Every structure is written in C-alpha cells, then in structure tokens.
Amino acid sequence: MFLVDWFYGILASFGLYQKEAKILFLGLDNAGKTTLLHMLKDERLVQHQPTQYPTSEDLSIRMIKFKAFDLGGHQIVRRVWKDYYAKVFAFMYVCIYIFSRRNQLKN
Numbered sequence: 001m002f003l004v005d006w007f008y009g010i011l012a013s014f015g016l017y018q019k020e021a022k023i024l025f026l027g028l029d030n031a032g033k034t035t036l037l038h039m040l041k042d043e044r045l046v047q048h049q050p051t052q053y054p055t056s057e058d059l060s061i062r063m064i065k066f067k068a069f070d071l072g073g074h075q076i077v078r079r080v081w082k083d084y085y086a087k088v089f090a091f092m093y094v095c096i097y098i099f100s101r102r103n104q105l106k107n
C-alpha cells in the first residue's frame with residue numbers, strides 16, 4: 001500500500017531499524033491522525049470517534065518497530081501533549097487541506 005510504503009521510507013531514511021522509537025501523532029482535531037495510524041496498523045480505512053484520551057499502539061512495518069502515540073487534537077487534550085515530549089524520536093504532524101469550491105473558482 002502506498003501509505004505504508006511512504007511511511008516506511010521516511011522511517012528507514014532516519015535509520016530506524018531495531019530502535020523501537022517513540023513517535024507522536026500530533027495535529028488539530030479532525031486532521032486525520034487516528035485514521036492514519038490505523039491505516040498504518042491494519043491497512044484498512046475505518047471511521048473513528050474523536051480521540052478523548054491519549055492512546056498508544058505498537059506498530060511494526062517490515063523491519064521497523066515503533067510506538068505510535070495518538071494524543072488527540074481537541075483544545076483540552078492538546079494541553080497534555082507536552083507530557084509526552086520526552087525521548088521522542090519523531091513528531092508526525094498531520095494537517096488537513098480542504099480544497100473548497102471557493103478555492104477552485106479562484107484558481
């Protein structure tokens with residue numbers, strides 16, 4: 001799957017083999033963090049409820065193992081992000097891009 005290959009390529013380029021790194025999935029609410037994390041885990045697109053509490057998943061893509069933290073993007077849960085910054089290998093900041101009809105007309 002393209003997404004898994006793409007993510008694996010990023011991790012491999014950092015030489016992440018056998019290091020069991022901690023990766024935080026950050027971004028505003030509704031950005032797609034939980035969807036992305038579960039697509040990497042199960043290679044399936046599933047609809048999720050907004051994340052209320054931080055969760056973590058042990059993921060493994062081919063030779064690379066890592067612990068992914070999905071912290072939630074709502075204003076209240078964003079307050080706990082800083083509690084997870086210690087010993088982080090990477091931040092995955094997920095953004096949403098809305099291609100609205102207004103943009104379409106402008107261009």
Ligand SMILES: Nc1nc2c(ncn2[C@@H]2O[C@H](COP(=O)(O)OP(=O)(O)OP(=O)(O)O)[C@@H](O)[C@H]2O)c(=O)[nH]1
Pocket residue numbers: 027028029030031032033034035036046047048049050051052072073074094
């Ligand atoms: N079109 C499109 N929709 C997406 C994509 N990723 C997620 N979504 C949709 O965006 C909505 C929010 O996705 P989530 O993964 O729950 O977002 P989140 O960042 O975890 O949100 P919080 O848990 O509230 O912080 C859902 O309705 C998803 O189906 C994507 O790549 N494309």
Ligand SMILES: [Mg+2]
Pocket residue numbers: 033034035048049050051070072073
């Ligand atoms: Mg979520």
